[in-house]
Amino acid sequence: MHSQLFAIIDVETTGGGIAGNRITEICIALLKNGEVVDKYTTLVNPERDIPQYITTLTGINNEMVANAPRFFEVAEKIEAFTKDAIFVAHNVSFDYNVIRGEFRLLGQHYNRKKLCTVRLSRKLIPGHLSYSLGRLCTTINIPHLNRHRAEGDVDATVILFQRLLSLDEDWETINQFLNPRSKQATLPPHLPAEQIDELPEEAGIYLFKNQKHKVIYAGKAKNIKKRVLSHFYSKKTKEYQLGQETHFIDFELTGNELLALLVESEHIRKHYPKYNRAQKWPATTYQIISYENQRGIVQLALGKTKTQNDSVSTFYNRTEAIEKLEEICETFKLCPRFCTLQSNSEKCSHYRIKNCEGICEGTENVEDYNAKVAAALQSLKDNTLSFAIQGKGRVKDEIGFAFVMDGQYKGYGYFDRNDAICNIEDYEPFLKLQQATYHTHAIIRSHLKKQGERNVVHFEKPIQLKNKRATKVKKSSSKRASENVFSHWNLG
Template sequence: MKDKLFAVIDVETTGGGINGNRLTEVCIVLLKGGEIQDKYTTLINPEKHIPAQITALTGIDNELVENAPKFDEVAKEIEEFMRDAIFVAHNVNFDYNVLRNEFKQLGFDFNRKKLCTVRLSRKLIPGLLSYSLGRLCDSINIPLTNRHRAEGDTDATVILFQRLLSLDTDGQIFNSFLHAHSKQATLPPHLSAEEIHELPEEPGIYLFKDKQHKVIYAGKAINIKKRVLSHFYDKMSKEYLLGQETYYVDHESTGNELIALLLEAEYIRKHYPKFNSAQKRPGITYQIISYINQRGIIQLGIGKTKRIQDSVGTFYNRSLATEKLELICENFKLCPRYCTLQSSMEKCSHYKLKNCEGVCDDSESVSDYNLKVTEAINSLGEEKPTYVIREKGRHFEEEAFILVKEGRYKGYGYLDSEVQIESIEDYEPFLNLQESTFHTHKVLNSYLRKHGEKNVFYFDQLEYA
């Protein structure tokens, strides 16, 4: 490490997320061989309002930076000052990304090797209760004055960095963090490389949890380890913020992608994680419903709901529901008017459906018509099959199954390959009951469209009646 040049850096900002953050102050200290070579510090005019809560934390207000240089006025000297140096900071990804975004706005591609003193401290000074700069300095007796100002925090980080250099006498730890393919450099500050290393490379779900063990993100993966790491390689603002709030990663192997998708939907429904956007809102379903109108006629219609309910039929968009309603209307010679397929209150005059037998003009009795509607409803009930999807288990002596009963997802489970199954009841001791939702139905429908019925085993309704 004696021949390497390090730039220890701290920045203060306006807040507002990575993409909204603008610099208000920067301090850079150059070190070589553990010795201080030079220091650069300046306030920066962020060209935007500094919120009151940021001023309360840092003491930097709009008046203080009013006459400070804008970043484009000092960008060249900052780049030249730290050129060829390794970028060092406490929680380095924050300072690095803020500074890189400032350069990016000027059309300059800023790239440096980087070291994080949080991660180095966890490795070289293990067992502390907290690795925040303030508490870490208290724990190992490093003076920290002018807190939350760039120069004060940088001076403390310099002392910490010098101490870490002295603890890594052969430079092995530092070199491992600097290696181009080292995962240490990309992991969030609160996660250990060992924890990530132990993740399996197989299908399943993973949960990111915050300091209080609250689930903040749920995801599915074909390869759990690879997918988890991909979040930390991503430089998008949302992925960075997710990494900063992640303290723990839990996982569950499922053996196959289908159960992983179903469990992902269940965990999102159950925990409503902060960083998940998809599946948090209940999907809209369209259902063919029936009711008796004022004339005593069983009328059919299409209802919109956010819940999967028992109904004549459930569909995921209105056109599918309308198409199905038109089909049964034609097949059972029903009246388009009383299937809500036309708005006119007079005799039916649908452009396509022409075989109404006259209930709308009293040519057909209500009782005869209702018998046809009942048959139509029963025919839809017959389209709610009971079946099991058999998939790969978590090891070669195991099979997984997903149970759908009368068209509704019931859950999943695992069986020893040698277990004999003769009826649907034989699955129940192994079944993990799950909630049937819009999203689980969507997952199953997508699976069937993609894979067909090669893994599907149907059961006759009479068998379990």
């Protein structure tokens, strides 16, 4: 078996994602019984311009490759040269996927067993701060001439691989890495396999971090380990690039999916990860606001904002906000014109609401009208609910909960099933305060629509935590309570 043929390969490219990356230079050294038995190197015409930053890095410019063979002209040579060989490269996923992509453009399938000298080095030569080819060669005294050119990088990788072979004489590690069922074959180059082994198969969130421990992606999952591995199995350019930058993975158990979604949202808001697209931009919200006009009349209007304020009348689409404004206008006999439901005439003439008592014509007392507006605003406050959504905890006999007070998400927490939780104030010691956003409200709204009143614990009326006498908790399954959750917890 030690007569196995290895193809040590390096490619230089035009840069960009996997899909658009074209080869500008390739070098292949064949290694057998620990010795180089053949070598092939050539420039390649990528059939597209080479960006200036790539030329600065590699020294390869458009003029150099203008008369070089195109990939289809060297494909047969590469196929034959690497036949029966194990594909070896420093950060093998990059070189392997680029070459496979070139063959795919020709309608051909290229498949080889592969080994990554980054991952082998981390296993067999542990403890170094960096495993980039340049820094590793400097650290362990491997000559590395003509860096960022295919032949120069291959020559250095050959010496590195020879040392790795001498450290694994019985091929225990190499065979483990070659095993198609082994995680080593698919993991990113900088991520220790031990971190994957430590991942739980339970609900929670996970954080991908770069070399500086900066969060670059936050995700949630019912099964953290399974979901994390799925990123590395993906062939998408974004997932590949994420893997290339990942050096560490952290996780946090949440016990159930609702809390996982809420905690994930908080991490995205807090860290603004590079690879998260969803939830990074604040969505527009609408709030019912009031102001006094020149006649002293209190008018109502819709305020548009991208921030989440502690308003009792926040909506997440304009239609829902207008419907609520029309509802209180009709219920409290307010004037549609002074509720900004029309603005085209002095006298109100709403298509449906006809019970204005004359404030727009000057036949109703301003003080009396303003008292009705105050009552309408108070009704909005009175109809906001306080409740907790309970669910599975992180361990046996633990209960996790999301907490909403006065219509606003306040945070989440956990308590033991045996704890006496009967008042709203009993939740306070276990509550981890969080910021309410459009996304947290959308998450809870979606959960309530799917699950209904299941595991929802209501409080009899809105009250505040700390120094307030708490009302008793009641678990409600009535149709009316269920309707309240959806119609009065203003989620839109």
